[in-house]
Amino acid sequence: MRFIGFKLLRLIGVVVAVASLTFFMVALLPGDLAYELAGDEATPEQIAMIRAELGLNEPIGWRFIDWVGKLLHGDLGRSFRSDEPVTEAILSRLPVTLELLFLSQVFALALAIPAGVYTAYRAGGRLDRLLGSLGFAMISVPVFVLAILLIYFFALRLGVLPATGYEPLSEGLWANLRTFLLPSLSIALVEWVPLTRILRSDMIATLKEDFISMAKAKGLPPWHILLRHALRPSSFTLITILGLQIGGLIGGALIIETIFALPGVGRLLINAIYARDFMIVQGCILFIAVGYVAVNFLVDMLYVVLDPRIRVGGKGG
Amino acid sequence: MAESRRSRFGLAVWLPVAWIVFVLGCALSADWWAMPEADYMDFLSQGAPPGAVGEVPLGGGDELAAYTYWLGTDTLGRDILTRLFHGARVSLTLGLIAPIIGLLVGGSLGMAAGYYRGWLESTAIAVTDTILAFPAIVLLLAIVFYIGGSLFNLTLTLGFLTVPAFYRVARANTLTYAEREFVTAAKAMGASDASILLREILPNVFMAMLVYALLIVALLIVVEGVLSFLGLSVPNAPSWGGMIAEGKEYLDEYPRLSFVPAFVMFLTVLSFNLLGDRLRRFTDARESNI
Amino acid sequence: MSGSPQDPRDGPLLAVENLRTHFHTERGVVRAIDGVSFTLDRGRTLGVVGESGSGKTVLVRTLLGLLPSTAHVGEDARVMFDGRALDIRSEKALRRVRGRHIAMVFQDPMTSLNPVMTVGAQIMESLRYHLGMGRGAARERAVALIESVGIPMPARRVDQYPHQLSGGLRQRIAIAIALACEPKLLIADEPTTALDVTIQAEILDLLARQQAERHMAMILITHDLGVVAGRTDDIAVMYAGKIVERAPTARLFTAMRMPYTRALMDSIPRLEAPPNTPLKTIGGRPPDLIDPPAGCRFAPRCARADDKCHRAEPPLAGAEAGHQFACWRPLDTAEATP
Numbered sequence: 001m002r003f004i005g006f007k008l009l010r011l012i013g014v015v016v017a018v019a020s021l022t023f024f025m026v027a028l029l030p031g032d033l034a035y036e037l038a039g040d041e042a043t044p045e046q047i048a049m050i051r052a053e054l055g056l057n058e059p060i061g062w063r064f065i066d067w068v069g070k071l072l073h074g075d076l077g078r079s080f081r082s083d084e085p086v087t088e089a090i091l092s093r094l095p096v097t098l099e100l101l102f103l104s105q106v107f108a109l110a111l112a113i114p115a116g117v118y119t120a121y122r123a124g125g126r127l128d129r130l131l132g133s134l135g136f137a138m139i140s141v142p143v144f145v146l147a148i149l150l151i152y153f154f155a156l157r158l159g160v161l162p163a164t165g166y167e168p169l170s171e172g173l174w175a176n177l178r179t180f181l182l183p184s185l186s187i188a189l190v191e192w193v194p195l196t197r198i199l200r201s202d203m204i205a206t207l208k209e210d211f212i213s214m215a216k217a218k219g220l221p222p223w224h225i226l227l228r229h230a231l232r233p234s235s236f237t238l239i240t241i242l243g244l245q246i247g248g249l250i251g252g253a254l255i256i257e258t259i260f261a262l263p264g265v266g267r268l269l270i271n272a273i274y275a276r277d278f279m280i281v282q283g284c285i286l287f288i289a290v291g292y293v294a295v296n297f298l299v300d301m302l303y304v305v306l307d308p309r310i311r312v313g314g315k316g317g
Numbered sequence: 318m319a320e321s322r323r324s325r326f327g328l329a330v331w332l333p334v335a336w337i338v339f340v341l342g343c344a345l346s347a348d349w350w351a352m353p354e355a356d357y358m359d360f361l362s363q364g365a366p367p368g369a370v371g372e373v374p375l376g377g378g379d380e381l382a383a384y385t386y387w388l389g390t391d392t393l394g395r396d397i398l399t400r401l402f403h404g405a406r407v408s409l410t411l412g413l414i415a416p417i418i419g420l421l422v423g424g425s426l427g428m429a430a431g432y433y434r435g436w437l438e439s440t441a442i443a444v445t446d447t448i449l450a451f452p453a454i455v456l457l458l459a460i461v462f463y464i465g466g467s468l469f470n471l472t473l474t475l476g477f478l479t480v481p482a483f484y485r486v487a488r489a490n491t492l493t494y495a496e497r498e499f500v501t502a503a504k505a506m507g508a509s510d511a512s513i514l515l516r517e518i519l520p521n522v523f524m525a526m527l528v529y530a531l532l533i534v535a536l537l538i539v540v541e542g543v544l545s546f547l548g549l550s551v552p553n554a555p556s557w558g559g560m561i562a563e564g565k566e567y568l569d570e571y572p573r574l575s576f577v578p579a580f581v582m583f584l585t586v587l588s589f590n591l592l593g594d595r596l597r598r599f600t601d602a603r604e605s606n607i
Numbered sequence: 608m609s610g611s612p613q614d615p616r617d618g619p620l621l622a623v624e625n626l627r628t629h630f631h632t633e634r635g636v637v638r639a640i641d642g643v644s645f646t647l648d649r650g651r652t653l654g655v656v657g658e659s660g661s662g663k664t665v666l667v668r669t670l671l672g673l674l675p676s677t678a679h680v681g682e683d684a685r686v687m688f689d690g691r692a693l694d695i696r697s698e699k700a701l702r703r704v705r706g707r708h709i710a711m712v713f714q715d716p717m718t719s720l721n722p723v724m725t726v727g728a729q730i731m732e733s734l735r736y737h738l739g740m741g742r743g744a745a746r747e748r749a750v751a752l753i754e755s756v757g758i759p760m761p762a763r764r765v766d767q768y769p770h771q772l773s774g775g776l777r778q779r780i781a782i783a784i785a786l787a788c789e790p791k792l793l794i795a796d797e798p799t800t801a802l803d804v805t806i807q808a809e810i811l812d813l814l815a816r817q818q819a820e821r822h823m824a825m826i827l828i829t830h831d832l833g834v835v836a837g838r839t840d841d842i843a844v845m846y847a848g849k850i851v852e853r854a855p856t857a858r859l860f861t862a863m864r865m866p867y868t869r870a871l872m873d874s875i876p877r878l879e880a881p882p883n884t885p886l887k888t889i890g891g892r893p894p895d896l897i898d899p900p901a902g903c904r905f906a907p908r909c910a911r912a913d914d915k916c917h918r919a920e921p922p923l924a925g926a927e928a929g930h931q932f933a934c935w936r937p938l939d940t941a942e943a944t945p
Binding site: 010013014017137139141142145148149151156246248251254258269270274281285288289292 | 569590
């Protein structure tokens with residue numbers, strides 16, 4: 001329990017640090033924010049109005065407290081282009097990003113688990129070496145290049161999958177999944193490599209343990225031993241890595257959403273950067289950073305659930 | 318056993334090194350060759366295939382001379398080869414200089430923390446963990462948005478972002494070495510902390526950091542590619558990512574516009590990854606012979 | 608010894624002929640077992656005794672095919688189990704007997720049980736895979752098995768994890784797993800070495816009881832002569848990859864012929880000896896199995912060795928009443944009595 005408390009404290013600490021950093025980065029910037037937001041043709045009155053609206057005339061201490069107050073209410077301000085509340089803009093686009101992240105991980109695991117298990121079982125064999133080289137080459141390919149390759153082959157040459165566009169679930173499950181297939185594959189085809197390596201190395205270590213010999217002595221077939229006995233103890237590091245990779249996945253998702261025109265949080269952020277929509281950028285950055293820390297926290301908790309030695313507190317010995 | 322190690326040290330090391338030297342050479346010498354400016358648009362040779370000939374002003378003057386577009390031109394008539402050369406500059410500057418910053422700062426911090434321990438270590442751990450708690454891409458985008466993506470800003474930011482990683486590597490390695498006997502022996506002989514750090518620990522830690530640095534270079538080239546793909550990297554300069562992004566619009570008719578720079582980027586990243594990997598195996602093998 | 612009997616049930620349960628196992632290592636080929644032959648009848652217990660490195664564990668692992676990939680089993684080995692030939696070099700053939708007809712109990716129950724599976728699940732696994740039992744029936748049977756190995760409150764224990772049990776209880780679970788499918792042969796590889804001395808006797812008694820009840824054959828491997836003293840029908844003494852003496856238990860203790868066996872016996876500390884009696888050890892070290900000496904492998908350490916012992920290897924030859932030994936200069940009856 002102390003363990004959880006400590007992690008929670010750390011979570012809160014990082015969130016506070018992120019929030020403060022985001023605020024002060026903007027507040028202490030050179031240049032006049034109001035002027036920038038108003039544009040080149042603004043009159044002094046318009047600029048003054050914006051200043052008043054943003055509360056830029058208040059002392060910085062007040063502004064910070066005010067900002068924190070709004071944050072705790074979930075108010076991240078309003079976009080200057082569309083006047084949409086930032087929180088709403090983010091939350092309405094969150095499901096798309098989550099679906100993309102989820103499907104990417106599913107595909108990555110679907111590739112990594114069989115590859116990791118098999119190459120651990122037949123370590124040193126031909127397939128092992130082939131997959132090793134292939135994996136090495138694939139992590140040298142940036143995600144966006146992979147995306148373009150996939151678009152070229154599947155959308156342009158073969159025409160079986162859409163290059164861009166998004167169909168919500170309301171249009172039907174397959175229509176929805178179709179639009180996510182290439183995007184999540186782009187990410188998964190890079191993500192599977194470190195996952196496979198970790199799983200393989202853990203499995204090789206596990207397969208040397210005595211209880212595997214015992215399972216073999218019980219006459220159980222290899223696939224049963226691999227999946228039922230060896231996989232679970234070997235998956236702890238895998239789970240941790242999955243969680244740690246979320247950070248990289250977020251970056252990948254940003255680009256992928258932009259390339260494939262998926263209306264997710266990433267695309268919102270990128271477009272806001274182009275349009276210099278300051279409120280949305282700030283809101284997105286805060287949201288993503290906090291989300292990332294929270295996910296890491298959850299991964300830590302998942303670890304506890306999976307290893308009964310921690311959960312059921314051993315008495316034996 | 319030693320035989321296979323030596324032969325593996327052969328081609329898998331020299332090919333990447335050769336490629337990297339080649340790219341470096343192109344980047345450095347970009348202005349010296351008889352090539353058109355990177356943004357000169359030859360309206361008569363738009364979308365020209367590789368090997369086409371056009372008339373371009375060479376050598377800074379205004380008269381046109383015949384020139385072979387070895388890799389063709391893009392839809393605006395700009396020479397792809399020239400743009401690749403110039404794009405290499407941005408990628409390699411960021412890719413090579415930022416890790417050096419990280420290595421120097423992170424490495425020294427790490428070595429100090431691992432050697433002296435105490436409050437220095439605890440503070441550094443807290444700070445680096447906080448930095449690592451951010452997804453790096455987000456931090457990068459924030460900087461680009463607020464301060465702008467000039468080469469200087471980007472190099473500094475990326476260098477800063479790599480400090481925690483180098484810190485960890487340096488600290489972990491220092492911890493293992495600081496406990497070893499040859500350090501105790503040096504202390505007993507009256508060597509000062511500084512000289513121990515420099516003479517005994519640094520050479521060993523440096524290898525580990527070099528391995529890591531090579532992998533970081535590969536990563537940063539990709540990161541720069543991503544930024545320039547999004548149009549957020551150094552403005553007004555050709556870049557590999559930017560070329561890929563431009564080519565994406567014409568993927569159907571002129572796929573090579575994207576794929577040629579993509580392939581060049583891939584080879585460069587692969588080369589650094591291979592070098593880092595080989596070097597790691599070499600140091601691992603050396604370690605295990607102790 | 609390995610003739611095919613008319614009715615499979617008449618002959619020995621297990622007949623092993625000329626078993627050889629080599630390991631390929633960096634330094635060379637280690638001949639871990641080098642020509643081992645023996646038989647075992649149904650319902651009988653064979654104790655296999657030897658120092659570490661004598662090959663006793665490699666022997667049983669070869670029989671069940673549990674060797675690492677660097678191992679190489681000699682082609683001219685012949686194994687007959689339950690009246691049929693068993694190809695110990697074929698994974699398929701071995702998988703048919705493992706767990707179902709031949710079961711094994713390992714030395715250390717902490718490492719031989721899967722730490723993230725309940726003990727009940729580990730028992731049920733065999734039942735469901737080999738006997739095709741449904742989940743409910745398998746669970747009932749698992750509880751019954753846990754009870755039969757002397758663990759109280761079996762219904763509670765069945766859902767516990769190995770780390771929640773003491774060492775002795777864990778080994779009982781391992782035995783329950785081995786007995787689950789009613790095997791004809793149980794191999795126990797140093798089953799008590801990792802346990803407290805007080806628990807050792809209990810576990811050995813449990814094994815003996817189960818064996819008698821089920822009319823099971825058993826191979827009991829140990830380095831400790833004391834363990835096999837009252838609990839086995841026959842004993843085989845191994846040294847440097849070969850069996851050097853084999854006899855019914857009583858005969859071995861009263862009429863041993865091999866000097867090595869004598870030396871083993873002597874090195875057991877005795878309660879009756881006066882305090883501060885120095886422990887007797889066998890001088891020297893076991894031979895290097897990559898390049899074993901010509902002649903008798905024990906000769907370099909044997910007080911009775913002569914020229915012939917160093918030159919020629921004595922065969923394992925039978926004397927009376929099932930007693931075999933490999934020695935040019937065996938002890939005579941007077942010297943043999945301890």
